[in-house]
Amino acid sequence: MNKAIQTSKQLSGNTPRNLRVTSSQNQRIELYTKYSKKLTINPDLTSSIVSFQANKKIPLYRWFKYKEAFSSEFVHYILDRFKTTTKTPLRVLDPFAGVGTTLTTASKLGCEATGIELLPVGVASIRARFLAHEVKFRSFQYHFNRLRGFALDLSSSNGYKFPHLRITEMAFSKETEDALSAYATFLDGIKNKETRYLFWFACLSVLFALLNFQVSQIFFREIPFL
Numbered sequence: 543m544n545k546a547i548q549t550s551k552q553l554s555g556n557t558p559r560n561l562r563v564t565s566s567q568n569q570r571i572e573l574y575t576k577y578s579k580k581l582t583i584n585p586d587l588t589s590s591i592v593s594f595q596a597n598k599k600i601p602l603y604r605w606f607k608y609k610e611a612f613s614s615e616f617v618h619y620i621l622d623r624f625k626t627t628t629k630t631p632l633r634v635l636d637p638f639a640g641v642g643t644t645l646t647t648a649s650k651l652g653c654e655a656t657g658i659e660l661l662p663v664g665v666a667s668i669r670a671r672f673l674a675h676e677v678k679f680r681s682f683q684y685h686f687n688r689l690r691g692f693a694l695d696l697s698s699s700n701g702y703k704f705p706h707l708r709i710t711e712m713a714f715s716k717e718t719e720d721a722l723s724a725y726a727t728f729l730d731g732i733k734n735k736e737t738r739y740l741f742w743f744a745c746l747s748v749l750f751a752l753l754n755f756q757v758s759q760i761f762f763r764e765i766p767f768l
């Protein structure tokens with residue numbers, strides 16, 4: 543018997559006094575009970591394949607650490623299984639697209655991919671991943687070298703004023719704000735809009751990694767990026 547079913551038995555059987563079973567847990571138990579005979583464990587699907595972990599090795603996918611994302615390897619695995627059972631081209635709909643791992647992986651494999659995502663930051667990431675294919679490597683490299691020689695402080699901010707919202711006012715130190723303003727000036731110097739978007743997204747990914755979980759939840763739900 544697998545661990546999950548044992549847990550559901552514990553919950554539905556002698557419930558310890560300190561364990562409250564909520565209605566959503568009850569619904570989960572009912573679902574397990576109903577389908578337990580149909581559940582099988584696939585040993586190929588380890589947690590490092592199913593979760594975001596595997597994306598940490600993939601260029602661009604590793605930029606934005608979104609723990610809720612599937613791994614590209616997992617999506618590949620699932621789509622390969624479908625591919626062998628049908629000759630018609632696959633179409634993929636991901637109504638909870640997150641940062642777009644399913645969409646971009648499916649699209650790379652030649653599927654038609656459509657997605658819906660609630661969070662603006664997810665949509666920004668999906669856009670960056672698709673645009674990355676259109677960015678010329680030489681243009682990206684040129685601006686990467688330009689950035690290396692760019693002082694990320696007040697001296698390069700060129701009078702740029704960070705467009706604060708109420709919730710961002712206490713979010714960074716003055717030094718970080720100056721660095722962000724300088725980075726905005728650096729972005730202004732990139733004519734190609736795809737390259738500019740990718741550099742903008744790189745900065746967003748760094749910010750997201752630095753913010754603590756609670757702040758990032760508020761920050762990214764409230765800020766319209768597009």
Ligand SMILES: C[S@@+](CC[C@H](N)C(=O)[O-])C[C@H]1O[C@@H](n2cnc3c(N)ncnc32)[C@H](O)[C@@H]1O
Nearest residue numbers: 610611612638639640642643644658659660661
């Ligand atoms: C587990 S993540 C999706 C992972 C994604 N399928 C992938 O390929 O990596 C779930 C996403 O659903 C989004 N979401 C939740 N409720 C939603 C809704 N009502 N409409 C659209 N997106 C929603 C969340 O913002 C979150 O990014």
